[in-house]
Amino acid sequence: MIRFVARRFATIPLVVLGVVTILFIIFKSVPGDEAAFVAGATATQAEIEAVRVQLGLDQPLIEQYVRHVSGLLVGDFGYSTTFRGNPLPHIINRLPATLALAAAAIGLTIVVGIPAGVVAAAYRNRLPDYLISLSVVGLLAIPNFWLGMLLIAWLSVDLGLLPSFGSSGPVSLVIPTLALAARLIALVARMTRGVVIEELRKDYVRTARAKGLSKGLALRRHVLRNVMIPTVTVIGLQAGYLLGGSVVVERLCAWPGIGDLLLTAVSVRDYTLVQAIVLIFVVSFLTINIAVEVIYRFVNPRLRYA
């Protein structure tokens, strides 16, 4: 297992190098003089030239690229105009908030999505199933930021129960978590429903029923052991949504994570910061996927021998 994880992690640097290269090409193709922008609107021509030399922008592109990549190797992400220097420490400062939001969303998905799917399957084609399946279709169509706005209007403004934005303790997590998790809950519920219906048809369930177990007991003792697999699958497939969705939700709720920082970086055209955060997202995405594979091997031992 440790060797497996080590081998998967060893692929990250190569992928990151590829993404760095693509981002470098995209952002170098932005029209406009980078040095003039960094120097500021009031800078003289001499100051602009000084910045150009200092940041190495007078060098050929290929040398800028080598400098950029070798900087990354020692944790230097370049010159961010927002932070007047290497943005990495500031990004790391904000990372826990984003991770907390993602973790809370995954937790809520497990707690709500799985039971909803199991109930829908157990009451297949009856009222509870229809209600749950209808909610799934609805939740998949609702934009997360709109759901967040409705929750703010209802829970914060109307009822005054929760803070409407910012981060003041765990209660502030409630609205962003609900907004972010809604789509995941719907997907997990739908997939769990499918898997449970599939499993209920299998021989081992018939055996359990034949030896006298009630339907509920057969479900709890035997079928439920299989429901973690679809959940892990959904989280693996939706890792991109989880990270991307957090950007939108963080902005809506003023949650101080890296998604919110990304939007600030975009609005002030701090492309160094944009690239750095996109890179952090890519690394998080790859890490989630490795974690998913590891968990797969725990919940489905057959894979360990494959």
Added chain:
Amino acid sequence: MPEAVLRRRRRSGRRINLFLWLGALLLAAFVVLAVLGARLAPYDPNAQDLFAMLEAPTSAHLLGTDNVGRDILSRIIVGTRFTLSIALASVLFAGIGGIALGSIAGYFGGLTDRIVTGVIDLLLTVPNIVLAIAIASVAGASATGLTIAITASFIPPLARLVRSRVIELMAEDFVAAAVTVGMGHTRILLRHILPNAATVIIIELSLNAGQAVLIGSALGFLGLGVQPPAPEWGTMLGASREYLTLAPHLVVAPGIAISLLVLAFNALGDGLRDVFDPASTT
């Protein structure tokens, strides 16, 4: 055929039509709104009425008015054009790009495949909305920039899907037969392989269209999409944030419009999948 199987068939048959029809009808309604637009709207969508600001729904303004007294119903109707055309355009371009890249990689294999697949796999590691935000920041905040951003974030997964379908089909006898009788690459791809990949692609594209509406409106909400005063739904929601306390009705209508359009595309995609690919339904 056993009775149980027949019953299951009949039941799923009913559900298919329901989804398909629901999606198609909703979508048709939105197309009508997009085409007729201003002719259906009761007011000019950008006409301000400073004596009727932030009004809750009344008989004169069925969905109320916004912070400068513009009629929200008219803005929603006229805004259909933005959201729908951005979604359809980005899906169309992503379709062309994804089919081209995916079929070239799958058909020719070898080094071409390795390069294309390599770049696709790299782009797939960037969450699509993050990629769209990065591209929108470069391409500029406008309908065109938004379309480019969404298109770019859809091409990689679509190319991968097309590639794997093409590789699957290459193993079929009819492709071997076409090669044997001496057909050219282009003809084999266009006449024999792609038509057989069409259903998978069409289903994926209609589900993508729903995603495009969600991403497009999210970028609009964040101020990276269509700029005000254009009545794009996501942009309207972004502007209504400040009035959450004063005029909660501003938040309701654009959100329902977005959700219904997403629902239409999703239902269409799910319905098509049920019809053409019954094995994959869970």
